[in-house]
Amino acid sequence: MESTSAGENIAVLRKTRDISQAQLGRAAGLSVSYVSKIETGLRPVTPAVAAACAKAMNVTTARIYGQPYRDRSQTEVERLDALRTAVRRHTLPKEDVPDPKTLAADVKRAAHLRAEAEYLELLDILPTLLGRATATAFAAGGDAVAWGQVADLYGCAYAVAHRLGEPDLADMIVSRQQWAAHQTWNPDAEAAASWNEAGTYQSAGHYDDGLTIVDRAIVQYERGGGSEPSHAVVLGSLHLRGVVLASRHKDAAATEAHLTRARDLAAKLPQKKDTLLHNLTFGTGNTALYELAAHIELERPDQAVSMATPLQKKPPAGLKPSRIGRLHIDVARARLAIGDVAGAEDSLKAAFKVAPEMSELHPMCREVVRVLFVMHQRTRPELMAMARRVGLTD
Template sequence: MESAPAPGENIAVLRKARGLAQAKLARAAGISVSYLSKIEVGTRPVTPPVVAALAKAMRVPTQRIYGQPFLGPSEQADLLNDLRSAVRRYTLPREDVPAPEQLAADVARAMQLRAETNYLELLGMLPKLLGQATATALSAASGEAGAWTQVVDVYGCAYAAAHRLAQPDLADMIVSRQTWAARQTWNPEAEVAAAWNEAGTYQSAGQYEDGLAIVERAVIQYERASDRTPARSSVYLGSLHLRGVVLASREKDEQATAAHLRKAKLHAEGIPHDVLRHNLTFGQENTALYELAAHIELGKPNKAAEMADPLLKRPPTTLTPNRLGRMYIDMARARLDTRNYSGTEEALERAFRIAPQMTEVHPMAREVVRVLFVLHQRARPKLMEMAKRTGLTL
């Protein structure tokens, strides 16, 4: 992991390069000068909605603020370049068609690696797997729908890796390819998976209103689909509403957040044990985690902390590491906002334990670690280790 400036440092550099005083930038972003000052010096974490507001005010993409914590002459960069090349030639796969049972096994393995947040191993297999899955679909008689669904699932894994490793341009390209493949499937569930990721690209860019429009459109299209499976509908509609919860809460729209959360809970009533389909996780436990995160985004960290305490004592048992890791990161953020610093560190430790590769590069995990470090926590060896793992400039 290579060192990179923290978002606060990037904000200060970009602001000064544009000749903006703190007061002018803070006013344009809708935050206080005091808050902006604390972000720049590292005593307050910068949240995704604030990043979006600052990026818009300075006319830069959000990734210019987050930075690239792991790029350079590294294994990750090489693997990402290989994936980028494979995605670019999406209609020109160089790979041969594998045996059906081998392809199915490899797709299942990729989906497992994604759920486990094992991004390095996943990146290692994705370029070849994308080519093989696409070659199979292109050669299938009459464009067999099941073969194209496999392509959609592999692109879903690729999106997760590109998104988590802070490659927004690659993530955008992957989503366009996934949408293209989904349209060949005649499978409304595959189209939901693609729409879920498409909304995610708007979420990453801080364009929450547009992301909500994607969600609403996908809900309407799926509900109109005559060939959707009634018994499975709740998983896909519920997943879309969970994406809506994130987007609406970051937009600070409490009414829309409550509406999406209410609908998600209704769909989750019959799914006590979370299921994973087409890279979408849904059920009562995952819905609770989205509710916790929404409280944080809406400026209610005390409510989030109240939800976090019992979840820490009895963690969900049916969720994959990528969801559990995100849960612990959100818990750490809530505890930081309530000045429970020892509890913050405890939650971060669990995130590193359950989903190390995701936690090392997750923007909010890095921000929480950075703020803890700045707040006179340098003598804590576990925190020092976490700071090193996130590649922070110390």
């Protein structure tokens, strides 16, 4: 399969617009040397760089990254089409109302698959499950639990669409999640929907708008949020989303403000491990992972590396593969930034081991692999294998 990287896509888009590297650099706030290095694969295209280049050339960040990265199998295409149909028919479910216990178990299984980063298996069950949950909610009227299940399933669907590189579908799913959350008074579901809405702005590189969504959701939730511990989990997760958006926006003060609030909320949780609620994971462990990632976005990779060893050696309790895999990818980014090529490769191997599907699809995993591949590492069999898995080579 022929595949292009983010840097190659930037070069092609720049040339087709008859823009020089100097012109792109000025528009995106990058040096000519940096533009040259990302185009040739000597530096990774970070989220902030992708956003800046996308804005400068009036394209989407998905186009910069070349999503989706791989040819779809016929089965995957059919599953995605089925999900689109289910999302489109959100008020017209074709499925019957199932047994309540069976539905509850299936919703729990969907949340488990999302947390385990088993996206293709989750995609297989979502269309029918969404229909059954929606039929149940309509039959139950304004029941908060029933509509909360629908909202949670849309949260799972968002994760699938986001990771499979389908931004338009992800946007539509978020609107459906908000619709479900608004069918009854359910502040937790509404906040979870806002968390994903801010995620669509994050994916598009519109970090300031995403921060506005987060700040508005925090104010609204604080006015009428749920009881502990759900209050701390939901509110803390919103602050963690704020950490990502603020750090990518290069706003160190806002990053620290969201981190401080997240730490305070995490300290209020009675249990010693992170909690998963409404597809939101929160606690001291996940807060530490977000802090590490923020150091990278704020160009402090040495601080990220100093945090990495204890977190990788003994990952915080309660964190699922989707979060641990992301930890290893972030550490790979940090180690590459300080010139630790071997350490970056080891971290990538750990990511593929704990969360293979996510690692194959994650833009920054792909970017670190690409840089290592270009840096005269082609003879390393394990690196070659990773390059094939992310679609960088046949």
